Amino acid sequence: MYYLEEKMKKEILNVEGMSCNHCVNAVNKAVNAMDGVKNVNVDLNAKAVVVEFEPNVVSLHDIKTTIKDLGYDVL
Numbered sequence: 001m002y003y004l005e006e007k008m009k010k011e012i013l014n015v016e017g018m019s020c021n022h023c024v025n026a027v028n029k030a031v032n033a034m035d036g037v038k039n040v041n042v043d044l045n046a047k048a049v050v051v052e053f054e055p056n057v058v059s060l061h062d063i064k065t066t067i068k069d070l071g072y073d074v075l
């Protein structure tokens with residue numbers, strides 16, 4: 001367990017353009033589907049996407065690109 005946690009990274013992204021639960025679900029679903037992503041939590045009011053991932057498997061850049069491809073701005 002400790003070993004796994006060492007390999008995990010947690011980042012908070014500021015995402016503009018999410019306006020309703022449909023947006024929340026779209027971001028959740030798309031990011032969760034990525035290899036190496038372990039957990040996603042979207043806070044609509046805070047315009048925040050908290051993502052836990054394995055940097056060895058997926059990059060933060062790729063996660064940002066996935067969100068941008070949905071039509072939202074990642075600051």
Ligand SMILES: [Cu+2]
Pocket residue numbers: 018019020021022023024
């Ligand atoms: Cu929406």
